[in-house]
Amino acid sequence: MTPGLNRPRPGTIVWDFGGVLFRWDPAALIARTLPHRISAEHSAQHWKHEFFARPDGEWVAFDRGTLGLEAVVTGISQRLVWPEAEVRSVVDAVPGELQPIEGSVRLLQALQQRGHRVHFLSNMPAPLVDHLQRQHAFLALFVGGIFSSHVHLVKPEATIYALAEQRCGLDPAATLFIDDHPENIEAARRRGWQASLFTGPEALAGELRGLGLMD
Numbered sequence: 001m002t003p004g005l006n007r008p009r010p011g012t013i014v015w016d017f018g019g020v021l022f023r024w025d026p027a028a029l030i031a032r033t034l035p036h037r038i039s040a041e042h043s044a045q046h047w048k049h050e051f052f053a054r055p056d057g058e059w060v061a062f063d064r065g066t067l068g069l070e071a072v073v074t075g076i077s078q079r080l081v082w083p084e085a086e087v088r089s090v091v092d093a094v095p096g097e098l099q100p101i102e103g104s105v106r107l108l109q110a111l112q113q114r115g116h117r118v119h120f121l122s123n124m125p126a127p128l129v130d131h132l133q134r135q136h137a138f139l140a141l142f143v144g145g146i147f148s149s150h151v152h153l154v155k156p157e158a159t160i161y162a163l164a165e166q167r168c169g170l171d172p173a174a175t176l177f178i179d180d181h182p183e184n185i186e187a188a189r190r191r192g193w194q195a196s197l198f199t200g201p202e203a204l205a206g207e208l209r210g211l212g213l214m215d
Helices: 026-033 044-053 058-064 069-080 084-097 102-113 126-135 137-141 158-168 182-190 201-210
Strands: 012-015 117-122 144-147 175-179 194-197
Touching: 012 158, 026 044, 026 084, 044 058, 044 069, 058 069, 069 084, 084 126, 102 117, 102 137, 102 201, 117 158, 144 158, 158 182, 175 182, 182 194
Parallel strands: 012 117, 012 175, 117 144, 175 194
Antiparallel strands: none
16 A cells, blocks of 8 residues: 555554454365365365355355354355255354464554554454454454444445444544455545555554554
8 A cells, every 4th residue: 555645644543354353264264174175176266255255145145144144054055055064064164263363463452552543344244243252352452343244234335434434433534444355445445545455464564664653
């Protein structure tokens, strides 16, 4: 991210969760859990899309809060023609996949300690929200934020960014959004937010220093 010369220094940092604060590699998750499904014809990346990322798929509806867990398992099983036990084994492995990325957590803590407001904007099903909030005390550092399943909206829909502005009192030009998906970054920029495509904690730390947010 290279902010324009007239862009204000961000006063608020909005974080994504999966792939930014928490490890989220669904292709590797499927490959570990169901290695027999991986072939030259159907790679882990193929199944990642079919299982988790189809815009009209069950998991996105789960993120949106419009489909429950059992319906997700049944729907994916029927659509992929996989045994329900296999689908459930992948779903059951998701909480263990969502481990904190230590470098990102340190950056979050450093920003909060320097007095910057930190919020979140995450596509996350309600059961996983509950799991993460029970397991990780550092989430109390956030002033607030939005989980997709709580508002029945998902990134990169413009309406979820508009709702975040309203609920969190964001000034778009003075807001920095951190996410690992280019389409989510572009949606934020269309709203006038500053945005950084996350590729790892070290690169993010360099960007934050460049913006004057860290030493």
